[in-house]
Amino acid sequence: MRLIQHWIGGKPHEAEPERTGPVFNPATGEQTARVAMASVADVDLAVRTAKDALGEWRNTSLAARTRIMFAFRDLVNRHREDLAKLLVSEHGKVINDARGEVQRGLENIEFACGISQVTKGEMSENVSSSVDSYSMLQPLGVVAGITPFNFPAMVPMWMYPLAIACGNTFVLKPSEKDPSASILSAELMQQAGLPDGVLNVVQGDKVAVDRLLEHPDVAAVSFVGSTPIARSIYEVGTANGKRVQALGGAKNHMVVLPDADMDLAADAAVNAGYGSAGERCMAISVLVTVGDAADALLPKVRERMKAIRVSEGSAEDADMGPLVTEAHRDRVAGYIDSGVDEGAVLVEDGRPLIAESDGFFVGPTLFDHVEPSMTIYQDEIFGPVLSTVRVADYDEAMKLLEDNPYANGVAIFTNDGGAARKFQNEVPVGMVGINVPIPVPTAYYSFGGWKSSLFGDLHMYGPEGVRFWTRSKVVTSRWPDPSARGKNLGFPQND
């Protein structure tokens, strides 16, 4: 069976791994490949390789780094369909959604193409007589990224293009559930002209992650995944002296006021609740209906749910694919059972679909009359399950958001500008949508939640990403009058 290897020093690792894990096609339930599981020695090799490449790379000119990023951007653009197909085959998401993932990843590469613009320092002349002061942003060294299964191309692209453009060398540990997109991306980076060893990929699990967290030559760790792991990555990484940003799980609420455009809100609820089978950290999982909004909204949501085409993801007309693994499908089905047991009203039940195929499918599911004490409200389900919590007024909706431990994304649907403005001002959540259900910031802002959805001080990518992957230095200098010597009539080439 095909073996998906590590990528170290600009090529696939050759040695047969001591351990492997299975990779499935979630739509059929078949195992399609084995993935290498890195040992401590494999991680050490990747870090050493990255360290060896660092000296040359951090001193490579901004012009040369920019050219590589542009070439990478063109290659990813040319291979976007290949990447999208890999996502469909290992993650299970539908092809259109996979294309969107690649597009959002590309936008982060495009931001990294502007590296020379975003890493400029500041300069003050004559801070004292004949003394100048200036600041510069320098790379951290060897840095690492650990990424989740749900965006196997995009989330790594949130990290390594910018980190590398900043002059760091990188070790990526992608999810072991869908590891192929990282390898294709690393190949494209190499074709773009990236020197060997600047980007390395180690496949694997906790063994690899633990080693990265304790390795003395790893300066920083960027993590995206579930909250319990994010919390522990932050604690262990910072205790080991590393800079860490650890993005965790979510429970995103969509507040619907009675004056909202209910057709727009119903479209949004269905798209953001069931898109990617709910396996998005920015998926809507709770509808908070204010006053009598539920009575107008839920019939429209149900009507739209009936039109969702659940199918194997490569079909062009598929709306929703399977969940990533059998275990995850069973976990999601277990949550539906618990919602029923705890007294929520099951309006649409996705469980009958489970028996219809060997793939890991669960159909779109809708609950009404969910109480905040119920497990389906408290836990991140990460599946196509929407819970409706009915509240009397805006203040009760805000109290729910204040009390919730997660604070990744939130949305409000209303036609009242004053209510929306009050909401954006006081809601304790990192990313806010106003009549927009999935408010993922574009690549030139930064992505991140609050509370248990992010551990660390800096958000991901964009301007805060630049701060995360660099450290600043301030120079104070005094020079005698400068004199330029020698003859060179050529135009400087910046190499």
Ligand code: NAD
């Ligand atoms: P996960 O936490 O299980 O895994 C994330 C990464 O950590 C993977 O690379 C995995 O191999 C590794 N890992 C797993 N268990 C570990 C352990 N015990 N010790 C060390 N490393 C370990 O998450 P997942 O299931 O792959 O992804 C889904 C989760 O990610 C959801 O909770 C989702 O909300 C979250 N997520 C958050 C964001 C965000 O930006 N906040 C984005 C995408 C996904």
